Amino acid sequence: MEGLRYRAVVAYDGTDYFxxxxxxxAPTIQGTIEAALLRVTRxxxxxxxxxxTDAGVHxxxxxxxxxxxxxHSPHELERALNATLPNAIAIRSLEVAEPGFHPRFDARSRCYEYTLYAAPVRQPLRERYAWHLRARDALDLEAMQRAASSLIGVHDFATFGRPPQGESTIREVxxxxxxxxxxxxxxxxxxxxxxxANAFLYRMVRRIVGALSRVGGEKLSPEAFEAALHAADETCLHHMASASGLCLARVSY
Structure with a gap:
């Protein structure tokens, strides 16, 4: 029987994966799904x-x-995989794709969500999915948004990361x-x-959030944040947010 190309949307808790x-x-998401496919399809x-996604990212x-x-049908393959995969990984949907479909190279954009919380003491029930910032006063959300808005458009994002391949650090947010x-x-x-964005640099989102947290804590002004962006110099900002708060939410085609 000739094989088909399948496309699946996957959700996972990356806490215990490398x-x-x-x-x-080391246990990884790819390795675990491939092991489940081997067991189900032989x-x-x-x-x-x-x-x-990096270690600890969801x-x-x-x-x-x-x-x-x-x-059998794609639905039956989806059910069989979900019955085999550990609780931390789930196939949300599965369908037959075009033979040449590539989830990475065909993507038009990716959307990440990052959750953080500011509180005087860490809260254990949030630790797996959010980054704790020790603070007794609320972060300045308006200043953070002004800084975040400066990222929209085509820029050289070298301040916030290195390219996973090639040399270009230009991305469109x-x-x-x-x-x-x-x-x-x-x-x-x-x-x-x-x-x-159309694509991301290595650890780009975590470095952006690290810098935004400093804006929210009034340790970095929105103007200084924007100046650091335009400097395209990775030595400008050094703070990086925890992997626990980061989640790949959507890929658009």
Whole structure:
């Protein structure tokens, strides 16, 4: 039976995994999904991913593709995989794709969400999915948004990361905004940062959030943040947010 190319949307809790990309001696998202495919289909399968998320980074909208000979429906393959995968990983949807579909190279944009919370003391139930900033006063959300807005457009983002391939650090950011998610109690401020771009540099979002946190804490002005962006110099800013708050939310085609 000739194999078909399948496309799946995957969600995962990346806390206990060493990133997406397969490694020889460490648990990864790619390796775990490939092991499930082998068990279900009895075929060795290599999956392609839209984004190589780092260790500890999560996803609700990672897109993967793979080729396999499967005589049943895509829905039955989805059910079989979800019955085999650990609780930390789930196939949200699965369908037959065009033969040449590539989740990474065909993507038009990727959207990441980053969650952080400001509170005097860390809150254990939030630690897996948010970054704790020790603070007794609320962050200046308006100043953070002014800084975040300066990222929109085509810029050289060398200040915030290095390219995973090639040498170009020029990217186009389509969306960059912050939202106050909730005030769980008078001393806790939960903020979600959403950024969408045509592509990202290595650890770009975490470095941006690290800098935005300094703006919110009045240690860096929005003007200084923008000046650092235009400097295109990775030595300008050194703060990087925790991997725990980062989630690959959506890939658009």
């Amino acid at each position: 990133g997406f990309q397969r490694q020889a001696n 075929q060795p399968v290599t999956i392609l991913g839209a984004g190589r 996803a609700t909208g990672q897109v993967v593709a793979f080729d396999v000979a499967w005589k 389509l969306r960059s905004e912050l939202t106050l998610v909730a005030l769980a109690d008078p001393e806790t401020q939960i903020i979600r940062y959403t950024i969408e």
